[in-house]
Amino acid sequence: MNKAPRQTLTAPIRRIRFAYVALFFCCWTSLIALRLGWLQVVRHGDFVHRAALQQQRTFEVAPRRGMLYDRNLRELAVTVQVDSVYAVPSELGDNRASAAEILAEIVHADSRDNFTSQQQMLARFNASRNFAWVARKVDPEIADRLRELNLKGVYFQKEFKRFYPNNDLAAQVLGYVGTDDVGLGGLERQFDEDMHGEPGHMLTALDAKRHVLGSEESQPMPGENLVLSIDANIQYMAERALDAQMLKTKALHGTVVVQDPHTGQILALAISPRFNPNDQKHMDSSVLQNLAVSDVYEPGSTFKLVTYSAALDGAGVQPTDLVDCQNGAMTMYGRTLHDDHSDHFGVVTVQYALEHSSDVGAAKMALKLGPNKFYSYMRGFGFGDRSGIELPSETRGLLRAPKKWGATSILSMAIGQEVGVTPVQLVTMVSALANGGVYMPPHVLLQSTDEMKGDARLKPAAFRPSNQLPSTLPDGAHRVISEMTSAKMRMMMQGIVTEGTGKLAALNGYSSAGKTGTAQKIDVATHTYSHTKLVASFAGFAPVSNPAISIAVVIDTPTAGGEAAHYGGAASAPVFADVAQQVLEYLGVPHDQPLKTKKELQIAQKDAVDDSPADSTADLSAMFDDVNNLPADDPLRSPANAAADVAANEKPIVVPPTKAPSKTSGIVSLLPAKVLAAFQANGGTSSTSGNEGASARLAPTKVVPAVSVKDKGSVVVDAGLRVPVPSFEGVGLRGVVERADTVGLRVQAVGSGLAREQVPAAGTMVPAGTEVIVRFSR
16 A cells, blocks of 8 residues: 655755854853853952952051160160041941031141141041041040040041150151151161061951951061160260250251261261151251251361371371461462461461461461372262261262362362361261271161060160270271371370360360361352351360260351351360260260369360450569569569669579479470470570460570579579560560560560560560560450
8 A cells, every 4th residue: 555655844944044043042152151251260350359348358557667776775766556546438427527527626736737627537538438537646635535425437546656755866867757657767767668567467357237247467577676876865965065055156057976986886966956756747847857967068177187187197297397377378379378367377387287277287288298199088088978877868078089170179178178078077087086097987876686675685785985996897997097197186186175276175174186167158149158157167086095985066157146256166166075074974984184173164264265365464473473483572573663773783583494384385295305405495485375386486596695504403694684675565476586585585475466465564674584474365
């Protein structure tokens, strides 16, 4: 039986349509897969971060900043925990304006603090939903008042705050720290990375309503502590003495640097005016700079120490050598170099020229060296280069190479012009002269350590003066001059204090040495030296034979008092004396000179202020009677009978040999024994004092035939030979000696300058060989 054929579908599926549908679903699936891959792989970190922001809060836990100690482990800078106040604006809701007003009434105590003002606070509330600062690191009293308010949405967070227990003590050295615990000056800035430490983190989980569910915390790593070479007590002494002088002189700035000459360690670095790092809101930006390392000034006559030490060491000059100061004026290549208007020195010893700060004498010392050798000594003393002290913004100063000098630059540099130095460079140079001739780089940092005060491993390093250099010299140390040259310079610098321009630097019970300096500042308007703006300085050390400390004092632009009060000898030397006296007593340094009574100190200070003491005629008469050993009934004792002629048959007057004074002039002590003996045998005197004493001692003196020496050394004056006393009024010391010599008289000078008074009076008939007393003044 045949089957019927199968019927085909009337609507067969088209294969092409199936292919299109299948392709569509494949593309759709691929797009979804790519999108999921993009979101879950490529954007995974971003979404995790966004989720963390919604579900977690991360706080950075600030580390404790390292401590700053002085050498005796007294805290100079510490870190304490205080409260900072913040708000969650979303929790304040519509009360943001009123909350800002209430909070500002408490935290906005200073009108100049814009951060805590109501307007700024409200702006922060409107700019954020989750966090806004109210006030940072507030005082405990303010934090307590805010807690009493118990405002919703206002919270407290502990933060570290830098605190300086001694307020402005060594402010420019320590520096200060900003609100974000970043060092902004001084050692805080220089060692910010080391002292800051490594911060920690606290992770807090929150629910949908911002409630804390739990937290994880990683501990911060505290910063390193620094132990400084500063002694807080010495620092206080230096600052107190400097502040007193600043108030007296009304100067622009002042700097005092105290250094250990044998190690280079800075014991005190005082700058005035200062600032209080605890009160950053009221800081004056003009006093933030550390002038001891960043301020460059022309040193003036203190730089002559470099000139003379280089001449002694490199040119074979001796303190007893003679130098012609050409009556105070020297011309070279059309330029005339002048000494002080009151100084007109002729041929004097090298020591005398330094003691009385002759510019001409210093210039001739530099010419003996020559430019290249002089420059090498200046570089050897550390000028023209950074010292490497651990303080920021140190300058190298100004010192040009000889090829850049002008024709007369060597004259200028010899007297401290055309060269710029810092106070730290100056004190380091003086320390090299004091310690035997070795340059020791200055340092203010003793060590950095992780130990805190109280740890047995951290011990104080109290300063003990030493007379020896370290067995192993530190990096940068080198010999500049020989030990013999150093000894000669110490002796000459002592003469500056005892006989020269630095008399106000004398101490009680201690010998001292140093050099005064007065430099003219450049007038910005005229680009020439100002005649009114000066920089007064003094640099020295004490005691002389075994220096324990070196001190540099720089007073910038003193204005109070007369012109003489603006010079280094009057403005800076007293600060040196005040600081050195206190520090040496504090350190327990043994006295090397007899202590003076209060009355003796007053007399010495009066004589130091007036280089030519105003001795009365009666005092001069007493000196005349004493040195000539006149009997009580001698007519020369009575001024009324001073001009009376003595009978020719009067018995001879026996005059004992004059004893050398206990405080011998620096010039006489340097003269060779043979020269001194011959000089005294010809009628000279070793007791002459004053600024031009060297001229008198070097003046030729004729032998007086009426004077003879007996067996026991007594001098017999023939009373029968009488000579009239010349008039010396208005004559300089050299002229006085020459006039007296022509008639066979000797001279003992008091003071310096021109002759003002004399005993006996002019015209008095006295025995030949008599010693006349003459007072000089300027």
